[in-house]
Amino acid sequence: MEISELPGPRRLPLVGNLPALFARGTPHRVFQEWGARYGTTYRMRMPGRDAVVTSEPEMIETILRERPDSFRRFSLVSDLIRELGAHGLFDAEGEDWRRLRRVATRGLSARYIRASFGTITRAADRLRDRWRTQTSVDVVEEMLSYTLEVSVGLTMGHELRDDDRLRGHLKEVFNTLGRRIASPVPYWRWVRLPADRRADEAIAAARSLITEKYVDARRRMLDGEEPADFLTALAKADVDGEDPLNLDDVVGNVLTLVVAGEDTTAGMISWVLHCLAAHPQAQERIRAEATAPITAPSALAALRYTEAVVHETMRLYPPTPYFPFEPVADTTIAGLRIPRGTPLWIMMTHGADKDREFRPERWLDGNPMEGRQPYLPFGSGPRFCPGRSLALMEATLMAATLCRAFVVEPDPSAGPVGEKVTFAVFPTNLRLRLSPVKRAVEDPALRA
């Protein structure tokens, strides 16, 4: 079968279906609506080319598994990342990807994530203490701040202050990437608007800070110090000659991890808090299981229900519900002939949210989606998300820390909760009301 034989939405001349996809700011909903109308595999038009959208398990599995040799990330997105000066693991392909994946896997090993646990708990505790002085909070802003502190701490060993200029620089980079992905015309290749110039300056500032930190990390490794975070792990491998690195690899990978880890995890935890606010009985169950302050990663293993809440939230609100890829050569999957370079949008969690009941218990005995619908919030195959354990750790810790300290309720004063997509899907208008948990007030031992 040819792509032209697939059903699909009516397209406009030149721009095709791209404006319709991004018009409401929620492309995942548009994909869902088109899927309901045109079936599990359909075509859409992007400027200058046809694209395929699929939620067919067989196609998804083939595409994700046969990387990097037969399929790659959609080159348009990879080009945008490179143009911005943040080339790293996410946009790398072929041998370059194999090498960078090895480097990233080393730096993100459980050993360094455990070693950075203090950074994660300090960031969560700081947030809890700030929230103690407020009765209503803007969840998304606070979660972006939390996940950025964790990402920067874990990758660079750098503790972000509230007034740290790096915050503004990284925000500029995220915003620019989001804006360019949704832009039908790559205008910045010809005209630099003030926002593009700010992004250039932001990248340059971030690069120079990472370089400075790496030079220092390398010096400490030469002095015989033990590695304790992503950057020192890379420096150690370089110094020992196990994985010689150039500065561009280091800077690109640090930026990649920060960019790939901040929005996705912040969006995900914001939805977790949204679900908890709507389900007071789930907060109670978390309080019953999180009876002591969480001071070591091993304590998280006991928080089975809390982690189930995180999975149930991701089932209902997948942070990255779709991803684009393309074949590196002409190919045929499930009988469909697909020319090289055709954009292939796959639905990562298609249909997993059909049952809208919030029931975390379903996760206590393993993955309830197994063998049913494709449910791949972190992708799959050789390029699955290397930040999965970190993201689950950050979310479980945050849910437990907040439920121990507060009773959380919706604050409807901001308007009805909606959604918007940047790099990930975020709730909009999400404010929550907080009141201290009674037993924490009565028993000073439980105040921590």
Ligand code: HEM
């Ligand atoms: C809830 C949080 C997160 C979600 C939902 C998420 C989701 C994803 C998905 C769907 C992919 C594509 C996987 C594939 O192609 O098969 C991915 C890749 C990636 N993620 Fe995450 N992610 C999250 C958090 C993180 C964090 C915390 C980090 C960094 C520490 C991170 C770093 C990366 C990187 C570097 C890649 C590219 C891997 C490669 O191409 O080899 N992610 N993520």
